[in-house]
Amino acid sequence: MSSLPLPAPDDSAPPPSPAGLPAPAFSPLYQQIKGLILQSLQAGEWKPGEAIPSEMDLAARFRVSQGTVRKAIDDLAAENLVVRRQGKGTFVATHAERQVQYRFLKLLPDTGDAGVEGPAERHILECRRVRAGAEIARTLGLRPGDSVVQARRVLSFVGVPTILEDIWLPGQAFKGLTAAQMASYPGPTYAMLELDFGVRMVRAEEKIRAVLPDAAQAALLQVTPSTPLLSVERVAYTYNDVPMELRRGLYRTDTHHYHNELS
């Protein structure tokens, strides 16, 4: 492998072998390029929805061939960080796109195709700043007692309350977030966080269980306390696997189901 004659000495991506370690850690050129593009994405050099420079431009900028840049972008596209559009360019991925209203929501109506039921109606129950408990802090990589934004809301489809969500966000990164803001933004919450706070959720992990609601939860979802619900605990991450959101959802599955593809 060879190093790159570049502005930043390329400290990202794979470490240049701390000498004496078992793995010499070979890193192909295209991965170094990928790391550099990633840095620019992170730094906000190109905003969500915008086009990044053309492959030729990037190749010139990094002094490599177009094919190498291409491979780097292929990787980023595979991770859903950018979207390629033939004839137009490569664009920074965003949650604010027509195509898939809720990229991370895998709940589908039992009847027919998705989306036919229209967008969810949202009802914000509360949104306030609190001190993080031990568990929330640990999950979000904060210290107990740090400020977090806590929100609770109900999503309804065609008038039927279907999802009850509790959301925790690091207070630091989301100063000034209000219930009004959450309620008024027309698209997905993640799109608002992108636009208003520059925080882009890039991937997420979910743990799913079957549970029974307590009395309050049952009332909010208009079901009896003996109705089994899906408990979906999601941790969403920005770049570099930094956790930025914890979300605990209760899903009714009498009219909807969680859909998953395996391969």
Place this chain on the structure above:
Amino acid sequence: MSSLPLPAPDDSAPPPSPAGLPAPAFSPLYQQIKGLILQSLQAGEWKPGEAIPSEMDLAARFRVSQGTVRKAIDDLAAENLVVRRQGKGTFVATHAERQVQYRFLKLLPDTGDAGVEGPAERHILECRRVRAGAEIARTLGLRPGDSVVQARRVLSFVGVPTILEDIWLPGQAFKGLTAAQMASYPGPTYAMLELDFGVRMVRAEEKIRAVLPDAAQAALLQVTPSTPLLSVERVAYTYNDVPMELRRGLYRTDTHHYHNELS
């Protein structure tokens, strides 16, 4: 695009434009190659676990450059149909591999990492041939009344019954499948189906709900009937999106959870 001077006139992959249709349907060379490799996989020219010919060999066989074969194989690898191993070759994917014991099972123990609890203990409750009802038939692409193999079993982890599964398989493709066979095979069921019947499950879809068990189900899982369980309905497909299995599972989520990655 140009056609290929090949044994089979390449009727797979994209149709050569039925004349007069809106889409001229351009198909790149590498996709045609991919289709041809797919046919060989389907035809069993190379068995699961075996190596397919080297990129150079395939390039010579199809009269294209190595790069083009490479792109085709990249696609197949992305779909988990083959596995690349540097320095060794490209291998037909199989469910009978050390690495991931259960490729399609996303239930993990709550405590620590997976696999530490060891393999599941299986207990076959029944395995018999029945006539397909309307719903089963529709899901498996059969006619109502066609023969299907129906099996029921319980999977336990460290002695705790955790999964109750009902499995339906087309009788046609699995003649002679017995309970003894299911019980005696040491690895995943899908590995046995590959080995003994040449049927390879390539992808699957799951619909997940929260439900309460009936008395019989509760007894088998050793829980009370008021214990909410995950209902996981899985349809597994072979090549060409042909459905080959319907599986309805009930998962206990008091000690395990369904894990999913989103991006």
Place this chain on the structure above:
DNA sequence: CAGTGGTCTAGACCACACT
């Protein structure tokens, strides 16, 4: 038309696994 991503080639060289 020019500019973008997408395909295809041919050849050189590298990293890895086996023998």
Place this chain on the structure above:
DNA sequence: GTGTGGTCTAGACCACTGC
């Protein structure tokens, strides 16, 4: 060493988009 997949290059041409 030999053979495999993996990287990198340079150049040609194709398909799609929008001016």
